[in-house]
Every structure is written in structure tokens, then in C-alpha cells.
Amino acid sequence: MIDKVRQLVVDLLDSGRADAVLALANVHANVQPYLYKKGDSLDSLALWPKYSMGPILKSIQAAQPDMKLAVVARGCDDRALVELAKRGQIDLNNVQIIGLACTADEATECECANPYPANIDVGNKVDGVASTDLLAELKGKSYDDRLIFWKQAFDKCIKCYGCRNACPLCICEECILEDDSWVKAGEIPPPFPIFHLIRAYHLSDKCVECGECQNSCPMDIPLTSLYALIRNEFNELFDYIPGAEIDRKSPLVTSLEEDPIREETA
Amino acid sequence: MNCDFVLTTCPYCGCGCNFYLQVIDGKAVGVVPCKTHPVSKGTLCIKGWNAHQFVHDEKRLTKPLIKKSGRFEEVSWDEALDYTAKRMLEIKEKTGPDSFGFLSSAKCTNEENYLLMKLSRGVMGTNNVDHCARL
Ligand code: SF4
Ligand code: SF4
Ligand code: SF4
Numbered sequence: 001m002i003d004k005v006r007q008l009v010v011d012l013l014d015s016g017r018a019d020a021v022l023a024l025a026n027v028h029a030n031v032q033p034y035l036y037k038k039g040d041s042l043d044s045l046a047l048w049p050k051y052s053m054g055p056i057l058k059s060i061q062a063a064q065p066d067m068k069l070a071v072v073a074r075g076c077d078d079r080a081l082v083e084l085a086k087r088g089q090i091d092l093n094n095v096q097i098i099g100l101a102c103t104a105d106e107a108t109e110c111e112c113a114n115p116y117p118a119n120i121d122v123g124n125k126v127d128g129v130a131s132t133d134l135l136a137e138l139k140g141k142s143y144d145d146r147l148i149f150w151k152q153a154f155d156k157c158i159k160c161y162g163c164r165n166a167c168p169l170c171i172c173e174e175c176i177l178e179d180d181s182w183v184k185a186g187e188i189p190p191p192f193p194i195f196h197l198i199r200a201y202h203l204s205d206k207c208v209e210c211g212e213c214q215n216s217c218p219m220d221i222p223l224t225s226l227y228a229l230i231r232n233e234f235n236e237l238f239d240y241i242p243g244a245e246i247d248r249k250s251p252l253v254t255s256l257e258e259d260p261i262r263e264e265t266a
Numbered sequence: 267m268n269c270d271f272v273l274t275t276c277p278y279c280g281c282g283c284n285f286y287l288q289v290i291d292g293k294a295v296g297v298v299p300c301k302t303h304p305v306s307k308g309t310l311c312i313k314g315w316n317a318h319q320f321v322h323d324e325k326r327l328t329k330p331l332i333k334k335s336g337r338f339e340e341v342s343w344d345e346a347l348d349y350t351a352k353r354m355l356e357i358k359e360k361t362g363p364d365s366f367g368f369l370s371s372a373k374c375t376n377e378e379n380y381l382l383m384k385l386s387r388g389v390m391g392t393n394n395v396d397h398c399a400r401l
Contacts (some may be wrong), residue, residue, distance in 0.1 A: 020267075030302045032286055049308075050300045056269075056288070056298075063290045064267040079370070136368045160312045166299075216299065218309035 001100075004122045005072060006042045010099050013038040018070040018096060022053055022060070035060065047072075050104065052212050054080035054168035070096040076110075078117030078208035079243025080168040083206055086249060089171055103124050110211050111224070118218050134225050137142035149195075150226065154196055156219040157189045163223055164199060169206035169242070200227050204234040205250040208243040267291060273300060278313040280399045285310060287318055294318040324389040354390070363391035372399040 005023070012018040013036065025034035025044040033051045036042065054069050060069065073081060078099060085092040099116075101123030107115035113128040138146055164170045164177060176198055177183050183190050190196075190216050216222045235241060238251040271286035283306035288296040298320050301308035320326065330346035331338040341349075357365055368386040370379045379397065386395040 020269075030284075030300055032271045032273065032300065033298065034271065050299065051298065059288065059290065059295060060267070063269070067267060158311060160310065161315060162299075163311060165297075166314050203375050205391060214303070215308055216310075218311065 001123055002045060005047065005098065005100065006045055008121060009036055009042060009045070009070070009072070012070050012096065012098075013040075014204070017068070019068045020060075021070040021072070021098075022057055024048075028188060047100065050074055050077070050106075052080065052168045053077040054084050054090070054165065054208060057081070057095065058084060061090055061094075065091070065211050066094070068094055068096075070098060071101055072098045073117055074102055075112070075114050075116045076119040076208055079114075079208035080210060081243075082118075082246050083169055083208055083243040084171070086246065087171060087206075092246075098122065112211070113209060128200055132225065134222055135228060138225060138229065150196070151192055151222050154192050155189055156217060156221060157195070159183075159188045159190045159195075160218060162216035162218065163213035166212040167199075167203070168210060168212065169203060169208060171206075172202070196226065200230045203227055204230050205238075205240060205252045206242050207231050216241075271298060276306075276310065276314040276317055278317065280372045281305065283310055283314050285314060285317070287321075294321040303375050358390060364394060366390050367394040367396070368392075370395065370397040372397060 009021045009023060012021055016038075019037070021036045023034055023036055024031055024046040024111075025036075026046040026184065027034075027044060031046045031049055033053070033056050034044070036045075053073055054077060056216075057069065057071055071077070071081070078097060081092060081095070081097065084090045097117065097119070099119045099121045101117070101120045102110070102112065102115035103123070104126045107126055107128055111129045111132050113130060115128050116123075116125045138149065141149065161177070164175065177190075177195060178185075181183065182198070183195055204227075209224070209228070211224050211232075213227070214221070217223060231242075240248070240251055242250070268289075270289045272289055272333060273284060273286055276285060281395045284300040284303035285306070286298040287294045288298055295318065297310070297315055299308045299310050299314070310356045315340060329340040330343060332341050332346060332349060333339075334366055354366070366386070368382055368390075374382075380391075383395050386392055
């Protein structure tokens with residue numbers, strides 16, 4: 001698999017179809033994002049653990065908008081790129097996506113429902129993880145018990161903002177979670193449940209299920225399960241999957257004239 | 267255009283979390299936690315997440331300062347070091363080694379902290395040595 005990615009990267013750089021390729025590299029036994037240029041050795045190329053490519057691509061485009069870029073993108077990266085492009089954060093016209101399907105082990109590790117990009121260049125499509133034990137358990141609880149569960153989980157929160165910082169779709173220029181009227185500076189844990197519900201609500205039409213929030217949480221709080229519950233409700237209401245269709249805007253930013261709410265059948 | 271990821275240890279406390287400073291054309295623009303590092307495993311606290319922010323801060327000192335007639339003045343390293351060594355020896359002579367306290371820092375490397383301990387105990391002759399991580 002990795003040799004095929006190597007070949008695609010070399011071809012893009014040598015032919016001049018890309019000025020640089022954003023991928024991962026293994027440097028001194030650690031894996032990091034890496035911007036490969038023509039002539040670089042690709043011996044160091046790595047595929048796992050994944051890093052979120054969207055925000056890095058965004059910062060590169062901000063510094064040099066006309067650069068012809070390619071990016072090795074897994075399913076979650078692919079969805080994040082689409083959702084970022086829709087929201088004017090990046091320009092995909094100058095970007096070529098090398099789509100990498102995840103292995104079954106990777107999908108299990110991420111508890112990922114859709115472990116493949118829209119167009120697969122490398123790897124084979126495997127089934128995603130449809131639900132998790134925790135999600136099933138939470139759905140089986142009464143609302144009161146769910147509240148107790150989340151209160152206990154979020155009591156551990158050290159307000160590192162890691163979930164927000166790592167999220168490829170947390171894109172507000174001014175974050176309401178830093179506004180003193182909602183979240184007092186210098187106090188932990190942050191106000192429950194509003195701190196976490198603000199993020200969950202803001203991500204209800206953006207979350208691409210990459211899991212970066214939960215991976216970044218030093219307190220092992222099962223964040224993606226909370227977001228999944230809210231996102232699923234949202235999906236049922238509006239029939240909208242973040243990152244799926246490049247031409248369809250989120251129902252939260254379109255006017256209600258489009259009547260996006262699905263008709264209730266009597 | 268260059269975009270580099272420079273692996274470094276968080277300067278803020280003694281835990282030793284690692285992250286990459288994202289450097290675009292020589293300027294540190296962000297922090298990416300290192301997922302493969304055995305200590306931090308891709309997580310950081312709020313300080314680590316913001317560790318790129320002070321790097322290019324204009325308020326950082328770039329030259330040594332000595333207070334002369336009540337005002338700080340920029341001086342050369344030679345002048346600063348000569349002055350400090352002279353005053354330290356004078357004070358040690360007059361009031362003894364325990365007039366000194368040496369405060370080291372979690373923002374330094376292990377080796378730098380070791381050297382400060384050597385200076386404190388070996389050169390100045392006092393056990394008054396501590397570090398900011400205990401404050
Ligand atoms: S979240 Fe899904 S698509 Fe992304 S790396 Fe994990 S398995 Fe692959
Ligand atoms: S909320 Fe979490 S899972 Fe969803 S896009 Fe943001 S980081 Fe990824
Ligand atoms: S990453 Fe975890 S500890 Fe940090 S703010 Fe988010 S929920 Fe709280």
C-alpha cells in the first residue's frame with residue numbers, strides 16, 4: 001500500500017502536476033505531517049497514525065494561495081477538506097487528493113463508520129464500525145441517567161481546549177468558548193453542560209467523524225459519542241451528512257425557503 | 267515556501283510532553299501534538315497548545331540589560347557577564363555563600379538545570395538551589 005502511495009507522490013512531483021504533497025513522514029521514530037517537494041527522498045513516507053490534514057492544508061494555502069498542492073487523504077480528511085472548502089476555508093481547485101482507504105484495523109481503532117474517501121486511489125474499501133457499545137449503552141439510558149453519565153465524564157475536563165484546537169472543523173475566528181460571559185477564564189472544570197454542548201451544537205452540521213477531538217483529550221472523555229448522538233439527530237432532521245456533497249450547503253446556513261426539514265409522515 | 271514540523275519538548279513544565287512547532291517560512295505558526303510520543307501521546311494541556319505564541323513576541327528580551335542610575339540599559343554579553351561575576355564574588359566575600367539563592371527552571375533542559383546546580387553548590391558553595399516547578 002505504502003509503495004503505491006510513494007509512486008503516486010513521486011509521479012505528481014516529477015511531472016510538475018503538484019508543487020508539493022502533504023503527507024506523513026517517519027522522522028527519528030516519530031510520525032509527523034510532512035510537505036514533500038520534488039527531489040525529496042520518499043523513504044520516510046508514513047501512513048499511520050493519521051494526522052488531520054485539513055487545517056495544515058489551510059495554513060499552507062494561507063501562506064501561498066497559488067501553490068499546486070496534493071494531499072494524501074483518508075476518509076475523514078477527505079470529508080474535512082470538502083466541508084472546509086464549502087465554508088470558504090480552503091480552495092480545492094488547486095488541490096489534488098490522493099484518496100487512501102483505511103484498513104479494517106484502522107477503522108476499528110477509530111471506531112469509524114466510513115473509513116474511506118469518496119474516490120479511492122490506494123487501498124480497499126472495508127466496512128465501517130456501525131455503532132459502539134458505548135453508543136448503544138447511552139441510547140438505552142433515560143435522559144436523567146445520560147445527564148449523570150455526561151456530568152461525571154465532564155467533571156474531569158481540564159479545559160485544555162484540545163478538542164477545539166484539534167478539530168478540523170472548529171473554524172470560528174472568535175471562539176465563544178473564550179468569551180467570559182459563557183466560560184469564565186481560569187476556572188475548571190468549565191461550566192457543565194454548556195461548554196461541551198456549545199461545541200456539540202456548533203459541530204452538528206460540520207463534524208466529519210475524524211475522532212481528533214477525542215484523541216486529543218488528555219482526560220479520555222468519550223467526546224465523539226456525544227457528538228454522534230447529536231449529529232445523528234441532525235441528520236434525521238435535515239438529511240445532511242457533513243463532508244459528503246461538495247455542492248450542498250449546510251441547512252443551517254441556507255434559508256428555510258429550501259424547506260430542508262424532512263416532512264413528518266403522519 | 268517552506269512548511270516544517272519541528273519536534274520539541276514543551277517548555278512549560280517538567281512532564282515532557284512533545285509536540286511539533288509548525289514553522290512556515292521561518293515563523294512558528296502553530297502547535298501539532300506528537301501522536302507517537304510515549305509521554306503525551308497526542309494530547310497537551312492548554313499551555314502546550316499555545317507554546318508557539320511567545321516565540322516571536324516583540325516583548326522578549328534580545329540583549330542583556332543592566333540597571334544603571336535606575337534605568338535598564340542594553341549592554342553586551344561580555345559586559346553583563348563580567349559585571350555579574352564581579353558582583354557575585356564581592357557579595358560572597360562580604361556576606362557568605364548562603365546570601366545566594368539559585369532558581370532554575372522547568373523551561374530548561376535537564377543538563378542546563380544540572381549546570382545551575384553545579385554553579386550553586388560547586389562554585390558558590392550554597393545548597394540554596396530550587397526550581398520553578400515547585401513554586
Ligand atoms: S476516522 Fe475513519 S477515515 Fe479517518 S483514519 Fe480513522 S478509520 Fe480512517
Ligand atoms: S468534532 Fe471531533 S470528530 Fe467531529 S470533526 Fe471535530 S474533531 Fe473530528
Ligand atoms: S480535550 Fe478533553 S479535557 Fe480538553 S477541553 Fe476538551 S473535553 Fe476538556
